[in-house]
Amino acid sequence: MAKELKYTGKTKMYINGEWVDSVSGNMREIVYPCTGEVITKVTEGSAEDVTLAVDAARSAFDLGEWPGTPAAERGRLIERLADKVEENRESLARLESLDTGKTVEESRWDMDDIAGIFRYFGQLADKEGGEIIQSPNPNTSSLVVREPVGVAAQISPWNYPLLQASWKIAPALAAGCTIVMKPSEITPFTTIRITELAEEVGFPKGVINLVLGAGDTVGSEMTTNPGVDLVSFTGGIVTGKKILKAAADTVKKVALELGGKNPNIIFADADFDTAVDFALNGVFFHAGQICSAGSRILVEEPIREKFTAELKRRIKNIRIGDAFDPETQMGPLISEEHRNKVKSYIDLAKKEGASIVCGGTEPENPPDKGGYYYLPTLISDVHNDMRLAKEEIFGPVITIESFSTEEEAVTRANDTIYGLSAGVWTRDQDRAQRVSSRLRAGTVWINDFNVYFVQAPWGGYKQSGSGRELGKVGLEEYTEIKHIYQNYANEPINWFGT
Ligand SMILES: NC(=O)c1ccc[n+]([C@@H]2O[C@H](COP(=O)([O-])OP(=O)(O)OC[C@H]3O[C@@H](n4cnc5c(N)ncnc54)[C@H](O)[C@@H]3O)[C@@H](O)[C@H]2O)c1
Numbered sequence: 001m002a003k004e005l006k007y008t009g010k011t012k013m014y015i016n017g018e019w020v021d022s023v024s025g026n027m028r029e030i031v032y033p034c035t036g037e038v039i040t041k042v043t044e045g046s047a048e049d050v051t052l053a054v055d056a057a058r059s060a061f062d063l064g065e066w067p068g069t070p071a072a073e074r075g076r077l078i079e080r081l082a083d084k085v086e087e088n089r090e091s092l093a094r095l096e097s098l099d100t101g102k103t104v105e106e107s108r109w110d111m112d113d114i115a116g117i118f119r120y121f122g123q124l125a126d127k128e129g130g131e132i133i134q135s136p137n138p139n140t141s142s143l144v145v146r147e148p149v150g151v152a153a154q155i156s157p158w159n160y161p162l163l164q165a166s167w168k169i170a171p172a173l174a175a176g177c178t179i180v181m182k183p184s185e186i187t188p189f190t191t192i193r194i195t196e197l198a199e200e201v202g203f204p205k206g207v208i209n210l211v212l213g214a215g216d217t218v219g220s221e222m223t224t225n226p227g228v229d230l231v232s233f234t235g236g237i238v239t240g241k242k243i244l245k246a247a248a249d250t251v252k253k254v255a256l257e258l259g260g261k262n263p264n265i266i267f268a269d270a271d272f273d274t275a276v277d278f279a280l281n282g283v284f285f286h287a288g289q290i291c292s293a294g295s296r297i298l299v300e301e302p303i304r305e306k307f308t309a310e311l312k313r314r315i316k317n318i319r320i321g322d323a324f325d326p327e328t329q330m331g332p333l334i335s336e337e338h339r340n341k342v343k344s345y346i347d348l349a350k351k352e353g354a355s356i357v358c359g360g361t362e363p364e365n366p367p368d369k370g371g372y373y374y375l376p377t378l379i380s381d382v383h384n385d386m387r388l389a390k391e392e393i394f395g396p397v398i399t400i401e402s403f404s405t406e407e408e409a410v411t412r413a414n415d416t417i418y419g420l421s422a423g424v425w426t427r428d429q430d431r432a433q434r435v436s437s438r439l440r441a442g443t444v445w446i447n448d449f450n451v452y453f454v455q456a457p458w459g460g461y462k463q464s465g466s467g468r469e470l471g472k473v474g475l476e477e478y479t480e481i482k483h484i485y486q487n488y489a490n491e492p493i494n495w496f497g498t
Pocket residue numbers: 155156157158159160164182183184185213214215216218219220223234235236237239240242243257258259260290291292392394420460464465
């Protein structure tokens with residue numbers, strides 16, 4: 001393995017201000033997806049470690065100073081973390097690529113977003129002033145204040161490890177919560193590193209806790225432990241449903257950011273070259289392992305053939321390679337297991353009668369034989385009733401369907417259990433507004449795709465989730481609303497006599 005690909009960082013969990021091995025002493029191998037090589041082993045936690053972390057977070061919240069620390073002071077610490085991310089941008093980006101196989105350039109974009117997330121929530125921390133309500137009763141006052149929810153359990157996926165974690169860490173800390181976070185067991189590096197940077201910044205002991213390990217052990221305890229007040233989860237729909245059920249017994253607040261099967265609607269009057277370009281960007285970044293991937297193209301019938309041909313031409317030029325090769329445009333899939341899942345959808349496509357226009361196999365000459373590479377793939381002759389058009393593949397696969405009317409485009413785009421994002425391409429302003437208002441998705445892009453930024457809320461309609469991250473509402477997710485009513489009259493009402 002090349003020297004630059006060696007991992008020299010921490011391999012432990014962080015509980016109550018200490019770096020610790022798991023109680024069991026178990027370890028887990030972490031693999032570089034571009035070569036399949038084991039990079040290092042990290043400690044593998046269990047339910048017992050979660051209990052310790054939740055206890056630490058509970059006592060830092062109930063007995064510690066953090067929830068009562070002036071919000072401006074909390075904000076300053078969070079902004080210091082933003083500085084740290086900026087100072088460590090390159091090394092964090094390289095760590096992220098080592099863990100995920102995404103190109104280093106993509107990881108650099110992620111780090112810039114992440115610094116912006118800590119900066120935004122740091123600055124927002126002291127902007128929530130509460131609200132005075134007009135009381136209906138004389139000589140009384142009514143005040144609505146927001147208080148931190150308490151202990152937040154935060155569970156993240158492998159595709160954007162630090163980005164998705166930062167969407168949770170920053171608002172939770174800004175609100176005054178204490179946290180127990182768990183990255184995906186296969187991509188822990190940058191979450192370990194951000195914890196180290198937070199320790200340098202000086203957050204009080206027990207405010208930030210990090211546990212490592214599998215979903216069905218560590219994750220499961222995080223969603224059932226009575227010491228947890230809120231679970232914030234980003235991941236797949238099957239896990240999301242399990243978490244909702246697991247959290248029900250203790251009536252935890254649950255925020256879910258789940259998957260998508262996102263339609264990208266191209267009308268014939270759209271700027272053709274730009275729409276093709278963004279259709280590619282919409283899917284093949286990070287080899288399609290993006291929740292908001294525009295994996296279902298719905299193109300207006302008059303341009304279907306031309307659009308398909310141009311997509312095919314451009315797809316064939318995509319350079320697949322190692323994450324650290326600056327020439328690489330698309331890296332591998334995260335694991336052999338995940339590549340097998342993607343392959344199973346290609347087999348299904350053939351069975352369901354769809355046509356593979358290009359791709360649909362592993363590359364003949366992969367950049368490394370041990371890497372989990374898969375060719376960018378375009379599939380046509382797809383209909384809404386096929387599983388291929390309904391289920392999230394989460395790989396470098398686009399399906400293309402055509403439509404004849406605006407009504408048909410909207411109906412078919414909405415014909416999915418998901419509702420995360422959607423795109424509309426047209427030069428007709430009225431149509432752009434009509435269609436976007438009818439699409440049942442948390443984000444709709446007009447003449448663009450896959451844009452997200454910290455100021456705007458992010459989340460899904462339907463089975464793409466519940467709650468929102470980012471924006472002002474992303475901070476509110478970590479707060480409880482309290483109504484404080486005061487009577488100044490000091491007069492008995494004597495309902496029960498005197
Ligand atoms: N909506 C969004 O913003 C968004 C963003 C990124 C990824 N995603 C979705 O994430 C999925 C891919 O990520 P993944 O494969 O890591 O998802 P996953 O559901 O397999 O795992 C996500 C996290 O949940 C944990 N987990 C697994 N089982 C658990 C359980 N029973 N209890 C508690 N935790 C458990 C895992 O260990 C991991 O940390 C895709 O579906 C993608 O669309 C959504």
